[in-house]
Amino acid sequence: xxxxxxxxxxxxxxxxxxxxxxxxxxxxxxxxxxxxxxxxxxxxxxxxxxxxxxxxxxxxxxxxxxxxxxxxxxxxxxxxxxxxxxxxxxxxxxxxxxxxxxxxxxxxxxxxxxxxxxxxxxxxxxxxxxxxxxxxxxxxxxxxxxxxxxxxxxxxxxxxxxxxxxxxxxxxxxxxxxxxxxxxxxxxxxxxxxxxxxxxxxxxxxxxxxxxxxxxxxxxxxxxxxxxxxxxxxxxxxxxxxxxxx
Amino acid sequence: xxxxxxxxxxxxxxxxxxxxxxxxxxxxxxxxxxxxxxxxxxxxxxxxxxxxxxxxxxxxxxxxxxxxxxxxxxxxxxxxxxxxxxxxxxxxxxxxxxxxxxxxxxxxxxxxxxxxxxxxxxxxxxxxxxxxxxxxxxxxxxxxxxxxxxxxxxxxxxxxxxxxxxxxxxxxxxxxxxxxxxxxxxxxxxxxxxxxxxxxxxxxxxxxxxxxxxxxxxxxxxxxxxxxxxxxxxxxxxxxxxxxxxxxxxxxxxxxxxxxxxxxxxxxxxxxxxxxxxxxxxxxxxxxxxxxxxxxxxxxxxxxxxxxxxxxxxxxxxxxxxxxxxxxxxxxxxxxxxxxxxxxxxxxxxxxxxxxxxxxxxxxxxxxxxxxxxxxxxxxxxxxxxxxxxxxxxxxxxxxxxxxxxxxxxxxxxxxxxxxxxxxxxxxxxxxxxxxxxxxxxxxxxxxxxxxxxxxxxxxxxxxxxxxxxxxxxxxxxxxxxxxxxxxxxxxxxxxxxxxxxxxxxxxxxxxxxxxxxxxxxxxxxxxxxxxxxxxxxxxxxxxxxxxxxxxxxxxxxxxxxxxxxxxxxxxxxxxxxx
Numbered sequence: 001x002x003x004x005x006x007x008x009x010x011x012x013x014x015x016x017x018x019x020x021x022x023x024x025x026x027x028x029x030x031x032x033x034x035x036x037x038x039x040x041x042x043x044x045x046x047x048x049x050x051x052x053x054x055x056x057x058x059x060x061x062x063x064x065x066x067x068x069x070x071x072x073x074x075x076x077x078x079x080x081x082x083x084x085x086x087x088x089x090x091x092x093x094x095x096x097x098x099x100x101x102x103x104x105x106x107x108x109x110x111x112x113x114x115x116x117x118x119x120x121x122x123x124x125x126x127x128x129x130x131x132x133x134x135x136x137x138x139x140x141x142x143x144x145x146x147x148x149x150x151x152x153x154x155x156x157x158x159x160x161x162x163x164x165x166x167x168x169x170x171x172x173x174x175x176x177x178x179x180x181x182x183x184x185x186x187x188x189x190x191x192x193x194x195x196x197x198x199x200x201x202x203x204x205x206x207x208x209x210x211x212x213x214x215x216x217x218x219x220x221x222x223x224x225x226x227x228x229x230x231x232x233x234x235x236x237x238x239x240x241x242x243x244x245x246x
Numbered sequence: 247x248x249x250x251x252x253x254x255x256x257x258x259x260x261x262x263x264x265x266x267x268x269x270x271x272x273x274x275x276x277x278x279x280x281x282x283x284x285x286x287x288x289x290x291x292x293x294x295x296x297x298x299x300x301x302x303x304x305x306x307x308x309x310x311x312x313x314x315x316x317x318x319x320x321x322x323x324x325x326x327x328x329x330x331x332x333x334x335x336x337x338x339x340x341x342x343x344x345x346x347x348x349x350x351x352x353x354x355x356x357x358x359x360x361x362x363x364x365x366x367x368x369x370x371x372x373x374x375x376x377x378x379x380x381x382x383x384x385x386x387x388x389x390x391x392x393x394x395x396x397x398x399x400x401x402x403x404x405x406x407x408x409x410x411x412x413x414x415x416x417x418x419x420x421x422x423x424x425x426x427x428x429x430x431x432x433x434x435x436x437x438x439x440x441x442x443x444x445x446x447x448x449x450x451x452x453x454x455x456x457x458x459x460x461x462x463x464x465x466x467x468x469x470x471x472x473x474x475x476x477x478x479x480x481x482x483x484x485x486x487x488x489x490x491x492x493x494x495x496x497x498x499x500x501x502x503x504x505x506x507x508x509x510x511x512x513x514x515x516x517x518x519x520x521x522x523x524x525x526x527x528x529x530x531x532x533x534x535x536x537x538x539x540x541x542x543x544x545x546x547x548x549x550x551x552x553x554x555x556x557x558x559x560x561x562x563x564x565x566x567x568x569x570x571x572x573x574x575x576x577x578x579x580x581x582x583x584x585x586x587x588x589x590x591x592x593x594x595x596x597x598x599x600x601x602x603x604x605x606x607x608x609x610x611x612x613x614x615x616x617x618x619x620x621x622x623x624x625x626x627x628x629x630x631x632x633x634x635x636x637x638x639x640x641x642x643x644x645x646x647x648x649x650x651x652x653x654x655x656x657x658x659x660x661x662x663x664x665x666x667x668x669x670x671x672x673x674x675x676x677x678x679x680x681x682x683x684x685x686x687x688x689x690x691x692x693x694x695x696x697x698x699x700x701x702x703x704x705x706x707x708x709x710x711x712x713x714x715x716x717x718x719x720x721x722x723x724x725x726x727x728x729x730x731x732x733x734x735x736x737x738x739x740x741x742x743x744x745x746x747x748x749x750x751x752x753x754x755x756x757x758x759x760x761x762x763x764x765x766x767x768x769x770x771x772x773x774x775x776x777x778x779x780x781x782x783x784x785x786x787x788x789x790x791x792x793x794x795x796x797x798x799x800x801x802x803x804x805x806x807x808x809x810x811x812x813x814x815x816x817x818x819x820x821x822x823x824x825x
Contacts, residue, residue, distance in 0.1 A: 017733060034492040036581050041493050048688030052739040053732035057286070060457040062498045062577065064383055065290040080494070081580060102428050103736040109287065109403075122395040123350025123388065131347050133305075135359035146352075151383055154290075179391075189350065 009033040009084055011042055013054065014094035016101050024101075026092070027051070033084045039072050039093060040079040043105075056105040063219060066155030069096050070105050076157035076217040096160035098169065112156045115172045119180040119198055124191035134188050144185040149178055149227050151220045158214035158224055164207050171207045172199070174214035174224035181227035184234065200235035208232075248668070249433045253279040253400070254655045255648075256422055256437035258407045258464055260284035261292035262640030263443030263620030263647070265389040266341070269349075270648030272396045278652060281435065282393075283402035283424060285444070285459050289390030292445050293456050293621070294640055297382030298501035298573065300353075300374040301345075301641075302634035303338040305361060309371040311335050318635060320813050321368045321532050322600070322628025323768040323778070325477065325786060328807045330626040333607040334635065337642040342375055345641070349388040353377050365506035366633045368532040374634040379501050380573040385637060404428050407463060408744070409671045410440065410471040410616065413661035419471065419615035420661040423671045427741060430734025432672055436663055438655040439615050441647045442468060442603070443640070446621040448481065450749040451596030452699035453497040455484055459745075464622040465602060466748035469755070469796075473603045474612050475789040476624040478752075479759035479770045480600035482631055483704050485511075485536035487595025489552045490581045497595040500557060500574050500585075502633035505529045507570060509559040511540065512589060513548035519555070534630040534769040537594040541704040544593065556589035594704055598636060600627040600769065601759070604788065609647035615658070617651050619643035625786070629768020677726065678743045684729030687742035694721055694750060702757045707774045711761040718754035719795065725750055755796050759787045762798055766824045776825040780810065780818060 009031055016024035029046045040058055047054045058068040061080045068079040071094045073087050084091065099107040136142060158174040159165055165173045172180075180199045183189045199205055205228045214224040255271050257264045260282055268282045284291050304314050314335040319326050345351040346361075353375050354362040366374045377384040393399055404427040411434070413420040421436040447462025448454050469475065486504065487497040505511075511529050513519045523539035524531035531539075540555045550556060559567050567586040568575055578585040602624030609617040620640035627635060678684070701714040725747035730739040765779035766772050784803045789796045810818035 017735065019735070020733065036490045036493040036495065038493055038495070038580075044494065044688075047738060048686070052686075052688075052730065053737070055736035055738060059286045059291045059459055060296050061494045062296065064380065065286075065295050065457065067286060067290050083580075103733075106428075106736050108428075117394050120394070121391040123348070123392060124395075125347055125350070131343065133343065133346055133361050136352075136355060137357060137359035138355050139357065140359070143352075150352075151380065152387070153383060154387075183350075186350070186352070188347075188352075 006032045006034055007089065009042065009089050009091060011046070012092045013046070013105070015104050017103050018101060037084045038080055039082045039084065039087070039091070040068055042084060043079060055103040064153065066153030069155035069157045069160070070094065071096060071160065076161045078155060078219045081219060096156050098160050098165050099156060109156060111169060112154070112159045112173070112175070116154065116176045116179065118172060119176045120191055120195055121176070121179050123183065124189055126188060126190045129188065142187055144230065145226060146182050146185050149222050150182050152178060152222055153220060155219060157217040157219060161213040161217045163211055163213060164209060170203050172203050174228065177205055177231060178222060178224040178227040181231050184231065196235060196238065199231050205231045205235060248672070249431065250436065251281070251433060252436045252660070253281045254437065255280045255439045255441065255651050256435050257282045257441045257443065258422070259292060259443035259445060259620070260288040261443060261445055261620060262294035262385065262389070262637050263644030264441070265289065265386070265393065266641045266644030267441045267443060267619060267648035267651070268393060268399050269389070269396070270645045271652040272399055274649055274652035276398065278655065279398070281400045281402060283405040283407070285404065285406040285427070285463065287403045288401040289386050291457060291459055293460065294637055295382045295386040296457060297385065297637045298379050298499060299366060299503050300364065300376030300381045300634050301338070301342055301637050302366070302369070302373050302632065303342040303375055303638060304335065304373060305339055305342070305375070306363065306371070306373070309373055313370050314373065316808065316813060317369050318632060319628070319808055321630050321632040323630060324784060324810055324813060325628030325767065325803060327625035328805065329607055330605070332807055334626055334639055334642050337646070338638040341638070341641045341645060345385060345388065349392045351377070351384050351388045364503055366502050367505055367530045368632050378573060379503060379571045382637065405433065406741070407444070407467055408675055410467050411663040411667050412471070414664050416664070417614065418661060419613055421663045423668060425675065428736060430737060434663060434668055436660065438658050438660060439617060439651040441609070441617040441619060441651055442622050443618070443620040443644055443647070444622060446599035446602065447749045447752045448596035448599060450694055450698050450753050451703060452695035453487055453593055454596035455487055455497050455499045458494065461745035462748050462752040464618070466751045468603050468611070468616065468618060468622070469751060469791055471613060471616070472791055473616065475601060475755065476604045476786050477601035477628070478624070478755045478789055479763050479787065480629050480768060481596065481756055482533055482598040482600060482769050483537040483594040484597035485533055485540050485594055486557050486592040488577060488581065489554045489591040489593050491552055495580055498577065499595065499597065500577070500590070500592060501571070504557060504559050504571065504574065505536070507559065508562060509557055510561070511536070512556045512558060513543040514550050515548055519543050519548070532630055533633060538704050538771055541594050545705070550591050552591045554591040554593040557592050558589040559585060560587050560589070598631055600624065600629065600631055601756070607646065608650040609643055610650065617647040619647040629770060675744065678728050678730040678740060681727065681729035684727045685724050687725070687728045687739055687746050690721065690724055690728065691742060691746045694746060694753065698753050702753065702760060704771065706760050706770070706772050708761060708772070711757050714757045715754060715761060718750055718757055721750035722747060722754070755789055758796050758798065759789060762787055762800070771824070776823060778822040778824055780814065780820055780822060784810065
């Protein structure tokens with residue numbers, strides 16, 4: 001698609017109102033796709049011109065907020081950064097898996113954030129270190145792979161794609177474990193022991209079967225599997241030393 | 247039956263202002279019942295997350311609060327409320343330190359391990375702290391995550407404010423009527439204090455940068471409740487909004503650091519057009535100047551096919567661009583361009599409202615119980631905001647609002663909300679369901695965008711503004727005639743009706759103030775008044791709701807810290823041509 005070229009695109013969109021519908025269905029819409037258009041643009045065209053009862057979630061529309069995670073042609077991604085041209089003329093759009101549907105494409109993120117909360121996603125500062133900016137030269141390597149892992153926008157794409165989460169939703173899942181890693185690797189943080197106890201526990205890193213589904217779908221190109229491996233190594237090293245802190 | 251909830255502090259908005267308010271109020275008194283409610287998911291909606299460039303704070307020994315203060319005033323055309331601007335620059339270093347040492351942010355470092363500060367426009371010192379070129383993600387993620395350690399703070403996803411509720415004798419704000427987007431049900435919240443930090447309504451312009459749900463809700467609620475506003479004519483357009491024909495990506499900002507690092511702007515003739523407008527600072531001129539220059543080039547027929555100009559950073563070297571601006575490179579890929587080797591089409595884009603609710607430095611408003619922080623507040627940035635002062639504003643004043651509200655609630659008694667108001671607002675809000683074949687709110691919003699862009703945008707004139715003022719009153723009525731159908735759960739059309747109404751109300755205030763200011767200053771430019779009138783217009787325009795719409799009053803700027811002579815020298819009291 002270039003310039004003002006137009007191509008007809010058929011979208012099958014999952015529709016479901018839990019209180020009202022006995023089961024989900026797909027509604028079909030046809031739109032004229034133009035250059036640069038994304039799935040989010042297509043949804044807005046449907047909403048404003050064809051069916052004002054369609055529901056979906058979005059906010060920044062630039063890939064920064066992680067509100068518009070969904071499954072497009074069987075792959076998780078952000079609607080705002082998934083080009084129609086890449087998906088072809090037949091597109092199926094459905095909500096993320098492993099999360100209850102609120103309506104149509106909008107899901108309840110509570111299970112995702114329940115796991116997120118379990119790993120204590122907040123910074124636990126070292127009060128003794130004084131209240132100043134830590135001096136950490138970038139070349140020191142002391143922050144491990146934090147920089148490559150820190151930009152998670154909690155869109156839930158990996159949580160939806162993870163086979164292990166689908167099998168058992170008590171698994172903490174890729175995003176939350178990735179967040180745990182970024183704190184464990186942060187020399188300024190004092191919560192490593194509490195966090196490792198959970199990350200290395202029965203719902204934690206050992207459940208990961210390194211299928212790399214999370215990596216495949218992450219819109220921020222984060223590799224949660226890598227963070228999980230780092231946590232696994234640490235857990236094993238700690239166990240060999242007979243537990244306790246490092 | 248409408249659900250009723252009582253709390254001590256209700257915070258509307260979960261950007262930098264809302265979350266900082268929650269943290270500070272909790273830290274001040276962990277026993278308070280605090281609710282943070284956002285129109286989107288907490289921490290995900292709003293624009294702090296969308297901050298790219300960074301955060302201005304004085305950290306380096308060669309920099310000073312005085313320099314940052316004067317840069318801010320100068321950038322703001324001396325219209326700033328100097329108390330607020332001084333508070334901003336004085337508190338910014340404390341908040342950035344708090345972000346690092348208490349919230350866990352980690353900003354980019356110099357090779358020696360100290361905090362790196364980069365160049366932004368209109369600044370006498372490179373003082374912009376950042377995390378790559380997507381700084382907001384780090385700030386808002388950490389502010390959100392940190393809230394999980396404060397379990398008593400209640401977070402409400404996708405619950406928007408509809409209107410403020412007074413007590414029965416109308417002497418203080420006693421709560422807010424809320425609407426849960428997910429369930430479609432109303433909630434009456436009775437609170438001792440209410441903090442508004444929902445962000446502005448720049449999305450009312452055809453080309454605009456903010457997140458899509460932002461619709462001036464907070465300001466519109468405050469307006470209807472009788473709050474006083476200031477500087478409403480001052481709307482910032484960011485010079486470099488990405489042009490993405492046909493896509494909602496359109497207008498998304500390419501960050502100011504591109505210009506700060508030495509990026510060029512070209513018109514379609516290949517000229518670096520800033521030579522004509524600001525030969526000294528060129529592309530590093532302030533946002534108001536660069537945005538207007540680009541707009542005028544486009545208007546003069548020297549725009550690109552997409553109706554923009556081009557930004558080019560390829561001369562900085564491919565490797566450098568990829569290293570300094572990975573987020574921007576990634577974004578440009580979405581329109582098929584490689585920022586590291588070729589120019590990219592950009593246009594001025596509606597970005598930030600300098601005007602807003604009049605506050606004091608602790609975010610008190612004229613209405614007892616109502617606090618306002620962040621973009622919803624006015625007066626801090628005068629006629630133009632410096633890049634990097636936005637997130638500083640929301641965090642600094644969000645924190646102050648939280649502190650002040652936590653003190654305030656210990657001294658006041660709980661009041662009943664006016665049931666008459668509850669009933670009135672519920673009925674008004676439900677009206678679109680009672681109408682058939684009314685206006686389409688999405689179409690109305692589109693029309694509003696064109697009207698605001700054409701007549702109340704970067705280049706204004708009296709006749710157009712007058713016309714816009716009349717049309718905008720009509721838009722409010724048209725919004726009342728919108729109809730929606732279907733279930734109430736997650737009904738986006740219903741919410742768009744509420745959005746358009748709020749934006750039309752605030753849009754009208756912008757047009758009225760712009761009509762009144764018969765000069766050009768900062769982001770406000772009148773082609774029928776091609777001068778900055780330093781004899782007569784060191785004045786702020788204040789506005790409140792009257793019987794038939796906004797009523798204005800004009801007052802002199804109080805030069806409490808710095809006199810015009812200290813910044814503008816010889817031209818401090820004269821008419822300066824801006825043609």
